[in-house]
Amino acid sequence: MNDQPNDFHDREAVKLERLELALKASNEGIWDWWLDRPEIYYSRRILEFLECGKKNAPNLFQPPYPSIHPEERHRFELAHTQALQTNGPETLAVDARVLTGGNNWRWLRIRGTVVRNREGQAYRIAGSMIDISLRKTAESQVEDERFLLRQLIDHIPVHVYFKDLKSRITMANKAMAMWMGFKEGAELIGKHDSDFFDEDHWKPAENDERAIIETGASVTGQIEQETWHKGGETWVMTSKFPWRDRHNQLKGTFGISS
Known part of the structure; x- marks a missing residue:
């Protein structure tokens, strides 16, 4: 007892x-x-x-x-x-x-x-x-990996961007920023293609992104003609994909162009 x-x-x-x-x-x-x-x-x-x-x-x-x-x-x-x-x-x-x-x-x-x-x-x-x-320790490793990934994204010679469900930029790399006339990608956050391009370009691009969000189908190797508000035209090859978070929730789209 x-x-x-x-x-x-x-x-x-x-x-x-x-x-x-x-x-x-x-x-x-x-x-x-x-x-x-x-x-x-x-x-x-x-x-x-x-x-x-x-x-x-x-x-x-x-x-x-x-x-x-x-x-x-x-x-x-x-x-x-x-x-x-x-x-x-x-x-x-x-x-x-x-x-x-x-x-x-x-x-x-x-x-x-x-x-x-x-x-x-x-x-x-x-x-x-x-x-x-x-x-x-785990947080530090994640921060290190994020830093390495950011270095890679900012130094590759292609345009990288993420957009939300309304096609507004949430992240862009340095190459993308310079292409759009800025120094840093952070300056593009919240911007829409309509802030830079004429409707005959930004509208089809937005439609593509809406289709990607609705269907989950990617667009790869598409040639686009960019017509700028400031005048002039440029041509890029673009690939776009559905953007999902780690919980598989749809956040928008991401893409690369060159």
Whole structure:
């Protein structure tokens, strides 16, 4: 038969153990800091994050914040300082890389609730920390891939563009921008072919894009004559395709021309 807690301290110990088990399952740990004391309480899970024991665990919230990565230190200090202001925010929320006892940088999502006296002065902060290193690594990889793709798009010698369901440009590469008389693709966002071309060109082009949206059929290797508002004519070979997002939802069309 299991032993039952028979006094207040036993019951509190059981509650704390249950809380820590639940937090461990979610990869979270709890922390508690009374501001008039230099030491801080970390649960076992946070000590695992920090790769250290109770005796050598750093108080992450003590200036000059040596355990916080230099790139996040200013933002961390700002969030901490604001939380300590009289009648300041009720919560502390910041993500930062933290130097562990194993000399590794680990991304932690730090959340806390600020406890204040009647005068609005903070005297205690308690909350949770969760290791978000894997997610941050994945986000960084996605950003790197996006950067590489953007470099490729901006340096290939063909015009690349995406248009929404109303044939308005949502993205264009540098070659496309220069062809249209601009320096950067961002300057074309929101533009329609009717902003540049006579109706005898932009109307058939828009009809093609509507057909692609309705049928899902691509147009490839089509020769088009562009008649410009500013005067003059140019010829391009164009291929257009349905644009779908990663959830297979139709967003518009995209194409290349040269």
